[in-house]
Amino acid sequence: MSEAQTTVIGRDAKIKGEMSFEQSARILGTFEGKIVAKGDVQVGEGAVCRASVEATTVMVDGLIEGDVLARERVELTAKARVKGDLCAAALVVADGASFVGHCRVGPDATTAEHPATAAAATNTPTNATEVETKSARPARPWSGGWTAPNQPVVVPTNGAWPNPSAA
């Protein structure tokens, strides 16, 4: 991570909101919200990051409480503490690191839906195919056990069923 292109959030900074970086970022203070970076994100030792983090590479020395999405790699050092879902192409965990949450790691892991967005997506009307599948299913034929809709009720007389074609 080159210093010239890295944005540093200092040790005494406390920020709430959403931050987006064109390059890399280093968090040394306290942040709450959401971080999106096209480059790398490093959460330094002593830093507290209650945020979802999305970056190419995420290096954790401090605390992250939130979902982490790394397009390439997540590195948890010995002092790292992560509580949240993790999604990355590769994962490096040092001895002593702590991680609690759901984990998806692999070359295809980042192409799938992000855990945070997946939860939000369940509330959006994305079940169009499912609805279409249900409507495409042909209606079950009437078995005669109950009155079918739009059908006249025919009561058998003299023990014989009327012939519909004759009527």
Place this chain on the structure above:
Amino acid sequence: MNDTPSRTVTCYHCRKPVTISAYAISATCPGCYKGLVLDDLVVRDVHWAGKLRTCGKVVVERKGRVIGRLIQAAQGVEVEGIVEAAVVSGGAVIVKTTARLSGDCRAPRLIVEPGATISGGHFHIGPDAPLTVDEITARPA
């Protein structure tokens, strides 16, 4: 005077320490009177099992596949093949390049080699990871 070398393992049923001979490959816990598997388990092909438990280590080789509810190993788990079960380990869980792990995982250490695939289970990694299996086994398969 007993000069037989001994070692202490933790019963995976009742979590009590058990002192056994260093050469033993199985034992009975004096606390809960249940049998203990002490040697390392190596899975070389497909293995369906509800629970795979040992006081040693579990190794799933490249062509090995474990389909079950739980792998519990006191000294660690090495995965080169496919594991579709929850993993509770007292040692490091090593997920190698060719491995696929789908299931929950509790271990003090996790080592993931490049190319390994982990899909979606709940992980609790760290020195404070609880090594109890009650919640995992109580969950429907």
